[in-house]
Amino acid sequence: MNTEIAAKALKELGHPTRLTLFRCLVKAGHKGLPVGHLQESLQIPNSTLSHHLSSLMSAGLVKQHREGRVLHCIPQFDCLEGLIQFLQEECCAEESC
C-alpha cells in the first residue's frame, strides 16, 4: 500500500453514494450482495450504480462474481484493512494514539 494506491482507494470511497454502497456490502459480509439488490436498496438508476461499482472495483475495494443471472458484489476486506493500516501509520507517525 503506497501513497498512490491509498489515494486511489480514498478517492473512490470519498463519494457519498459510493461510501453508502460500500457500507451496504460490508454489512452484508463476505458473501456480498447482487447488483439488483443494491439497486433496490439505493434507488439509483442501474447505469449510475454500474458506474460507481466500476469505480470501487478499479480501486480493488470490490470484486464481482457471477452466478447465472446474478452478479454478486463482494467487498474486499483486505483492501479496506490495508487502507486503515496506512492511515494509522500516518496518524501514529509522531505520537502514540
Next chain:
Amino acid sequence: MNTEIAAKALKELGHPTRLTLFRCLVKAGHKGLPVGHLQESLQIPNSTLSHHLSSLMSAGLVKQHREGRVLHCIPQFDCLEGLIQFLQEECCAEESC
C-alpha cells in the same frame, strides 16, 4: 462522523498531492509546518498548494495559525482518528478484525 462528513474527508485525502501534503504535516506533529516549508518540500506552485490546503481545511483535516509572516498548517489528528474509527466500524460490521 456521519457518511457525508466521512465521504468529504476521504475525498479530500484521495488525491496524491493532498495525501502527500497531509503526510508531511502529520510527520511534523502537532506543531505542523509553515506553508513556505511545504512548498519547498513538494515543489509545486504556491497557488496550487494553497488550493489543496483549502480543500484539506474544508474537510477539517488541517487548520492554520498565523504567526507574523508565517502561516502554520496544523494537522487535525482528531479528524483523522474519527475517520479511521468510522472505517473500522465499517470493516468490523460483521466479523472480528
Next chain:
DNA sequence: TAAATGTTTCTGTATTATTCGAAATAATAG
C-alpha cells in the same frame, strides 16, 4: 428459439476539479 430478467455499455450533457500564471493582500524590516 423466444421471452423475461439482470446487468452493462453507449452517448451526451452538466457539473466539478485541477492547474498555474499573474495580480492582490498581509506582515515585517529598513
Next chain:
DNA sequence: CTATTATTTCGAATAATACAGAAACATTTA
C-alpha cells in the same frame, strides 16, 4: 513610506467526474 517576503485570490483553460436514458448484451426459463 518603501522594499521584501509570505501567502492568497483571481481568472481562464483543461480535464475529470457524475448522471441517466436508451440500446445492447448475457443468462435463464419455457
